Amino acid sequence: MGRNRFWRAPLFASMRVILEAKALTKRFGGLTALRDVSLDLREGEILGLVGESGSGKSTLARVLTRLIEADSGQILFEGTDIAGLRESQLRPFRRKIQFIFQDPDAALNPRQKIRTTLWRAYQAGGVSRAKAESGISRLLENLGVESGILDRYPAHLSGGQKQRIVIARALSTQPSVLIADEPTASLDASIQVQVLNLLRRLHRDHGLSMIFISHDLRAVTYLSGRIGVLRWGRLVEMGERTSILENPQHPYTKELLKNSRI
Amino acid sequence: MNPLLQIRGLEIRFRRPDCGRAAVLRGVDLAIGRGEIVGLVGESGSGKSQTAAAILGLTPANAQVTGGSADFEGRDLLHLSPSEWQQIRGRRIALVPQEAFGALNPCLRIGSQISESLQAHLKLEGREARRRSVELLDSVAIERADEVAGWFPHQLSGGMRQRVTIAIALACNPDLVLADEPTTALDAITRVQILDLLERAVRSRGSAMLLITHDLTQARQICDRVAVMYAGQIVEEGPVAKLYSQPSHPYTRGLLRANLPLGVSAELVSEIPGRSPSPWELPPGCAFHPRCDRAGVDCREQVPAWAATGSGGHRCLHPCE
Numbered sequence: 001m002g003r004n005r006f007w008r009a010p011l012f013a014s015m016r017v018i019l020e021a022k023a024l025t026k027r028f029g030g031l032t033a034l035r036d037v038s039l040d041l042r043e044g045e046i047l048g049l050v051g052e053s054g055s056g057k058s059t060l061a062r063v064l065t066r067l068i069e070a071d072s073g074q075i076l077f078e079g080t081d082i083a084g085l086r087e088s089q090l091r092p093f094r095r096k097i098q099f100i101f102q103d104p105d106a107a108l109n110p111r112q113k114i115r116t117t118l119w120r121a122y123q124a125g126g127v128s129r130a131k132a133e134s135g136i137s138r139l140l141e142n143l144g145v146e147s148g149i150l151d152r153y154p155a156h157l158s159g160g161q162k163q164r165i166v167i168a169r170a171l172s173t174q175p176s177v178l179i180a181d182e183p184t185a186s187l188d189a190s191i192q193v194q195v196l197n198l199l200r201r202l203h204r205d206h207g208l209s210m211i212f213i214s215h216d217l218r219a220v221t222y223l224s225g226r227i228g229v230l231r232w233g234r235l236v237e238m239g240e241r242t243s244i245l246e247n248p249q250h251p252y253t254k255e256l257l258k259n260s261r262i
Numbered sequence: 263m264n265p266l267l268q269i270r271g272l273e274i275r276f277r278r279p280d281c282g283r284a285a286v287l288r289g290v291d292l293a294i295g296r297g298e299i300v301g302l303v304g305e306s307g308s309g310k311s312q313t314a315a316a317i318l319g320l321t322p323a324n325a326q327v328t329g330g331s332a333d334f335e336g337r338d339l340l341h342l343s344p345s346e347w348q349q350i351r352g353r354r355i356a357l358v359p360q361e362a363f364g365a366l367n368p369c370l371r372i373g374s375q376i377s378e379s380l381q382a383h384l385k386l387e388g389r390e391a392r393r394r395s396v397e398l399l400d401s402v403a404i405e406r407a408d409e410v411a412g413w414f415p416h417q418l419s420g421g422m423r424q425r426v427t428i429a430i431a432l433a434c435n436p437d438l439v440l441a442d443e444p445t446t447a448l449d450a451i452t453r454v455q456i457l458d459l460l461e462r463a464v465r466s467r468g469s470a471m472l473l474i475t476h477d478l479t480q481a482r483q484i485c486d487r488v489a490v491m492y493a494g495q496i497v498e499e500g501p502v503a504k505l506y507s508q509p510s511h512p513y514t515r516g517l518l519r520a521n522l523p524l525g526v527s528a529e530l531v532s533e534i535p536g537r538s539p540s541p542w543e544l545p546p547g548c549a550f551h552p553r554c555d556r557a558g559v560d561c562r563e564q565v566p567a568w569a570a571t572g573s574g575g576h577r578c579l580h581p582c583e
Binding site for chain 1: 478
């Protein structure tokens with residue numbers, strides 16, 4: 001896998017923008033879930049987004065991955081606007097931008113063995129069965145999952161194991177961008193740390209660019225170099241982690257910090 | 263003085279059609295004094311919610327209490343008749359649930375849901391009960407309480423709904439409040455407010471509280487004592503000051519070390535490897551030994567007995583210094 005971009009040598013955040021959102025707006029009936037949100041993800045960085053329920057953070061994750069359509073605005077992936085693309089045109093980009101959501105149960109087919117679930121992901125990318133098999137075992141080893149679970153169904157796995165499988169599937173297409181929306185919120189404290197450490201190792205070892213979304217400011221600061229603060233659909237503040245922590249500008253950021261210190 | 267609630271050797275077994283029976287609680291001992299706030303901390307599957315269910319007589323149908331006692335002022339809570347429960351549940355022991363939305367009746371106005379328990383337990387007249395309901399709403403910092411009393415649950419935010427369940431729990435000045443993950447469903451800012459409110463409400467009435475949570479940090483905020491559960495047993499217990507600064511059990515220490523810092527950390531936070539065992543696949547000896555960095559050969563063979571220390575105790579053969 002050495003030649004593939006995902007597995008190349010460590011890469012540090014460059015200034016090259018890989019994914020850019022411009023003035024995204026999304027309304028649900030009378031509710032504006034996203035108001036004019038613009039942000040850029042630089043190659044090799046983890047961009048953290050923190051927000052409470054109703055902040056629009058999950059809507060943003062779904063808009064960026066084009067699971068739902070924005071009402072207006074642009075999503076530029078390496079310069080191409082993917083916001084207006086048809087599903088068939090979008091397909092190559094789907095493999096480049098992968099996502100992990102909060103609930104691994106909703107993400108895994110309960111009637112499929114883990115092996116099938118992972119194999120299908122490779123198959124969608126046109127990878128042969130033999131190559132997929134070796135890819136799967138390397139991935140699992142990398143993620144610290146014993147290969148014995150391949151022949152089990154999701155119902156027989158713990159939350160942490162399921163979330164690792166979801167991460168494995170996301171990585172199987174060798175994406176350039178990973179969008180993670182509350183990937184640890186449904187997990188136990190000790191397992192949360194395991195998954196956060198896993199994401200940090202993946203970032204460190206493979207230079208994966210990532211948008212990490214959470215309500216938990218601690219988790220966000222643990223992972224991210226830059227942090228954006230979402231409130232009521234607006235990005236109210238965005239900055240380097242140290243400046244958000246030490247010199248927050250927006251009153252809401254200050255309030256969040258104060259309540260996370262306890 | 264006798265504690266308000268004294269649980270001794272509580273054992274509960276669960277039945278699962280495919281795997282048979284297994285013990286989810288394996289001898290839980292816990293005492294709560296009058297006016298004391300005790301934290302029961304554990305991860306999912308540790309048995310903390312089953313302990314709470316047993317205290318409220320709400321053990322699910324596929325579970326069976328197979329041993330132990332729960333002495334509450336001379337009565338064993340494990341052997342009460344439904345009519346005896348009616349005098350205790352909601353009156354002497356009250357619950358603050360995790361999910362306020364599921365706990366409230368969506369078709370009843372907030373005020374009626376509070377008066378219901380006042381009328382049933384304290385035999386208040388309708389008008390008096392309504393007046394008290396508004397007072398209670400006011401006491402949990404709900405603004406325009408008289409107006410909100412006429413609202414339905416869906417008209418309230420998550421934080422306000424949790425305030426309502428706290429008002430309901432405190433309506434009859436219970437001796438013991440069981441708070442089962444009362445802030446898990448809430449946002450960070452609301453979470454801090456609700457926890458603070460709960461503590462003040464309980465302390466000002468002189469009630470005792472058992473706070474059930476997965477979050478050690480949260481327990482530290484309001485509890486006097488904390489008990490840590492793992493795989494159906496209490497593995498460590500002690501006053502907050504001791505437990506957080508000098509944990510004895512490697513599991514407690516691991517959980518504390520796994521706390522994320524609020525700041526820049528170049529190093530990875532240390533994690534506890536592996537995961538909690540299910541009751542159906544408990545390892546022999548100390549249930550924590552496969553994940554423990556202090557485990558010796560003896561830990562694989564011997565189930566650690568409770569070792570009382572000055573102010574608390576632990577179940578570990580090789581406790582941390």
